[in-house]
Amino acid sequence: DARVTQTPRHKVTEMGQEVTMRCQPILGHNTVFWYRQTMMQGLELLAYFRNRAPLDDSGMPKDRFSAEMPDATLATLKIQPSEPRDSAVYFCASGSSGLAGGKGDTQYFGPGTRLTVL
Amino acid sequence: QKEVEQNSGPLSVPEGAIASLNCTYSDRGSQSFFWYRQYSGKSPELIMFIYSNGDKEDGRFTAQLNKASQYVSLLIRDSQPSDSATYLCAPAGNNRKLIWGLGTSLAVNP
Numbered sequence: 001d002a003r004v005t006q007t008p009r010h011k012v013t014e015m016g017q018e019v020t021m022r023c024q025p026i027l028g029h030n031t032v033f034w035y036r037q038t039m040m041q042g043l044e045l046l047a048y049f050r051n052r053a054p055l056d057d058s059g060m061p062k063d064r065f066s067a068e069m070p071d072a073t074l075a076t077l078k079i080q081p082s083e084p085r086d087s088a089v090y091f092c093a094s095g096s097s098g099l100a101g102g103k104g105d106t107q108y109f110g111p112g113t114r115l116t117v118l
Numbered sequence: 119q120k121e122v123e124q125n126s127g128p129l130s131v132p133e134g135a136i137a138s139l140n141c142t143y144s145d146r147g148s149q150s151f152f153w154y155r156q157y158s159g160k161s162p163e164l165i166m167f168i169y170s171n172g173d174k175e176d177g178r179f180t181a182q183l184n185k186a187s188q189y190v191s192l193l194i195r196d197s198q199p200s201d202s203a204t205y206l207c208a209p210a211g212n213n214r215k216l217i218w219g220l221g222t223s224l225a226v227n228p
Contacts, residue, residue, distance in 0.1 A: 031214055043162070043206070043218040055213060091161055097214045102150035102167040105210040109161040 002026045004110035006092050012116045018080040021113045023092030024073055031095040032075045033107060034060075034067055036088045043091070049075065050097055082117045089114050121145060122219035124207050130225045137194040139222050141207030144188065148209035151183055151190045152216060156204045165192070165205075197226045 005024045013019055025032050034046040047067035048056040057067060064083070069075045079086055093107040123142045131137045143151075150169050154162040168174045168181040168190065180193040190209070194201055204223050208216040 033215075042220040045215065048213070048215060050214070056215070095214065102152075102169045102210070105150045105152070105214050105216065106164060106167065107216060109163065112161050 004092055004094050004108055006090075006110035006113050008113060009111060010114045010116075012118065013082055014118050015083055016081040017117075018078065019082050019086075019115060019117075021077045021090055021092075021115075023075040023077075023094075023110055025075065025092070025094030026108055027073070029094035029096050029108075030072075031097045031107075032069060033093040033095075034075070034077050035091040035093065037091060037112075038088045046077065046090075079115075082115075084117045087115055087117050120219075121217050122207055122209060124205075124219040124222045126220060127223040128225050129222055130227060131197050133197060133199060133226055133228050135197050135226075137197045137201065137224055137226070139192040139194075139205050139207075139224065141190045141192075141219055142188055143190070143207075143209045143217070145209060145211060145217065146185075146188065148211065148217075150210040151181070152208040152210070153179075153181060153190075153192045154206040154208060156206060156221065158203075162206055194224075197224075199226050199228050202226050 032049040035043045046060040052069040089112045091112045092110045095107045152167045153165040156162045168183045174181045178195045182191045204221040206221045207219040211217045
């Protein structure tokens with residue numbers, strides 16, 4: 001059963017600390033998306049990778065956030081330093097852009113990382 | 119104008135009724151339209167997508183698309199309490215990105 005995995009599932013940290021979230025996309029998928037979800041803003045796209053190359057990080061606060069894909073099986077999202085306003089659920093999703101039409105647009109979500117910054 | 123608009127709800131329907139969820143979008147270039155379901159505290163999961171004008175049925179779910187009116191809807195027949203969730207509408211934008219609505223909360227009452 002192919003699934004996107006994310007670690008950690010929950011993270012509580014203090015303001016100013018570094019936070020690293022990890023995502024393993026579904027094997028064979030070539031697109032990875034990082035989202036942040038809050039009650040007020042809904043799903044916000046933070047970063048988007050295709051074939052490990054960053055295509056869009058316009059939604060990401062550049063001064064404190066960074067996203068990388070060191071290899072095809074791992075994507076990371078880092079926050080340094082973290083702030084209370086970063087408290088949210090962070091989702092990773094993956095897809096296969098080579099498929100035609102709607103199948104190529106489909107995104108499969110991981111379980112999320114619930115981040116609380118005190 | 120928001121790119122994707124959904125009534126936030128909550129939409130309340132009795133068990134066994136038809137639930138109708140609506141979505142309008144602004145990008146006329148969108149080709150694929152997605153409906154995801156999100157239970158409280160869980161991640162979004164794909165229900166179905168629609169590509170062509172008209173209706174697409176999958177079990178108790180029917181998606182309807184009208185590109186001329188920039189309108190997509192989801193009908194849930196024989197609604198069950200387990201259908202109580204938030205339903206997210208997401209047209210596909212450029213480069214395989216999805217443009218997300220804020221979702222409609224559905225409550226199915228036994």
